[in-house]
Amino acid sequence: MAVEELATSTEEGTKYFIDRSWFDSQQLSFDDIVVERMCDTCRGRLGEMVEERYTVFDKKTGRMSFDVRKVPYGSNPIKVIRDCCGKKKGFITPDMPTLEAIFRIYLANGNQPMPLAHVREQLAEWCPGGGCQWLMLPLETLERIVAHDHYYGLKAHEVVV
Numbered sequence: 001m002a003v004e005e006l007a008t009s010t011e012e013g014t015k016y017f018i019d020r021s022w023f024d025s026q027q028l029s030f031d032d033i034v035v036e037r038m039c040d041t042c043r044g045r046l047g048e049m050v051e052e053r054y055t056v057f058d059k060k061t062g063r064m065s066f067d068v069r070k071v072p073y074g075s076n077p078i079k080v081i082r083d084c085c086g087k088k089k090g091f092i093t094p095d096m097p098t099l100e101a102i103f104r105i106y107l108a109n110g111n112q113p114m115p116l117a118h119v120r121e122q123l124a125e126w127c128p129g130g131g132c133q134w135l136m137l138p139l140e141t142l143e144r145i146v147a148h149d150h151y152y153g154l155k156a157h158e159v160v161v
Helices: 002-012 020-025 030-035 040-045 077-083 098-108 116-125 139-147
Strands: 015-018 049-058 063-072 154-156
Touching: 015 098, 020 030, 030 077, 077 098, 098 116, 098 139, 098 154, 116 139
Parallel strands: none
Antiparallel strands: 015 154, 049 063
């Protein structure tokens, strides 16, 4: 089965993600850059104390459970965008630069590694009438644009075995 999974992954193409360490190496704050992509409502709530559920592993029982803790709203900006902003109209617009639109697709998906074919499908959903500049680009051109990115930290995802 592992061979079949590998073949599927290869057929989909290279998966990309936003490499947070790239921002550190550029002396940029990843969180600040992501916060700038939040909707006005969420930016207005920054710092507000909220309860957040998180998973806890109990070593004695070997079971997972949930705990609740108070954290400042926006302490995990990707989660905020995934759960709220990335679903709102205007998060991605037809006149947005190609790399910005791609960057926002990864944010809206919680920065899960994805092949550009999947990114393109999601971009198409943001441009229902067609005609968006990034949808007219061949997949090979999108791959070249992402491979030469120097602004958004987009990197190929390599699985370490």
